[in-house]
Amino acid sequence: MPLDAALHLAEQNRVRYGLRMYLMRALGLGLGAICVAAVLYEHGASPALWGLLAANGFAWPHLAYLRVRARRDDPLQAEYQNLTFDAAMGGFWIAAMQFDALPSVLLAVMLTMDKVIIGGARFARRTLGAMAATCLAASAAWGFAFDPRTSYPVVLACLPFLAVYPMAIGVATHALARRARKQKTLLEKMARFDAATGLMNRQQWLHAATHELKRFQRSGRAGVLVLIDIDRFKDINDGYGHTIGDEVVEEFARLLKACLRDVDTPGRYGGDEFGVVMPDTRWEEAIVAAERLRRQVAAFAFSTRGLRCTVSIGLSECHPGIASVSDWVNSADAALYRAKARGRDCIVVGC
CATH class of the missing domain: 3.30.70.270 (Reverse transcriptase/Diguanylate cyclase domain)
Structure with missing residues (x-):
């Protein structure tokens, strides 16, 4: 493959990867922010906390996408850093909600599930550690406030996240599996056939x-x-x-x-x-x-x-x-x- 064609293909793959993660992050953090907002509303959260939630849920996905686009040399490493930050912020919001049971479990599970899919169990353990560390530090700052009861309005606020995000992950995983099968078929063909003539090698x-x-x-x-x-x-x-x-x-x-x-x-x-x-x-x-x-x-x-x-x-x-x-x-x-x-x-x- 000519060098310019190879570079063009690499650029296309980088853009597609960044866009795919951007869409999933925007959906997941947006739905998660609704869950957290319901709890913060009940607790009478400060304007600063509301501003941070808006930034994390609705501005951060765009910034994360730009970070991946900017890392031409290693976009995957930039995305791993973004995912680690997502997990750490998940721990922060669990503490901010005073460990409200349903939204806290949803955040912990969903933010760990996508890490397993993307980076495997080892990466998931690492990000779970970042989540736990941030949660502990934030909880200590709030005097280890603990109120695990989940009200009915918060349950209703969690339903979109609970219903939509797993289905979105399933669709994205299926698309990745199809692409992997196509790439495997292409590699098998390249191993058997001469690229210039299409004849057997x-x-x-x-x-x-x-x-x-x-x-x-x-x-x-x-x-x-x-x-x-x-x-x-x-x-x-x-x-x-x-x-x-x-x-x-x-x-x-x-x-x-x-x-x-x-x-x-x-x-x-x-x-x-x-x-x-x-x-x-x-x-x-x-x-x-x-x-x-x-x-x-x-x-x-x-x-x-x-x-x-x-x-x-x-x-x-x-x-x-x-x-x-x-x-x-x-x-x-x-x-x-x-x-x-x-x-x-x-x-x-x-x-």
Whole structure:
């Protein structure tokens, strides 16, 4: 992937991560502030405490989002710091509510649950410690006031938090799981296929060849292994540049796939060398497909400069003398070498 594309993707991921956490924090702290406000109202809280609650519940989510956006080098670390601050403030509000049972338990559980989801049990324990420490310090400042009774109005104020926030976490977790599955599928595909051509990479193609060889050894069903080399590819890179060389490789891969059957397995064996495993095929049938490919490549204008290319092709039909996939590849490679020795742009069948 080009550097500018990689940087752009990293920027997109950072923005999406910060936005996702911003929405969850705004929702959670906003609903939590309603619970705390109901208790503060009953206790006749000071204007300063009301101002702090408004700042924490409705201004802090925006500031936390800006902190993550500003940390281009490590947004995850900035978010962990934000989450630790959230937990510490949760402990402060539990003490401010004089440990009113329902809202205190809601704050402690919800603020710990999202930490487990995001950072695991170890991070949750650390933030729970910050919550406990802040709660103890704030409670000491208020003379360890303790009034755990929950009135009916406070219960009603807690219902939106109790109903909405867990569902929001469930939706967000499901979205993250879907994204993780997509990324896993993409990584598995990247591990199996060549990024430039979309063909199987060398390791996977050799695995397919091994599978076909074992099938021949079990049932005697015919199979052909084909190796193809773009003639004088080094001269193309040297004379036209690697960008044109890459275009030639990509266009050749497209032509190769168009000339094959659905059951055939093409792969990129090396830089300018390709392979095909053709099951249930004799060499007489394989040479027809190889000749069609050779003609199409010779007639094709590669790149906008009208560059012409040719290919050399070596075939090897599986037979009892082939004991391993290395033997099979070496047989096709020897045929390919003879095709080059004959002047290139031709097909040779190996023994």
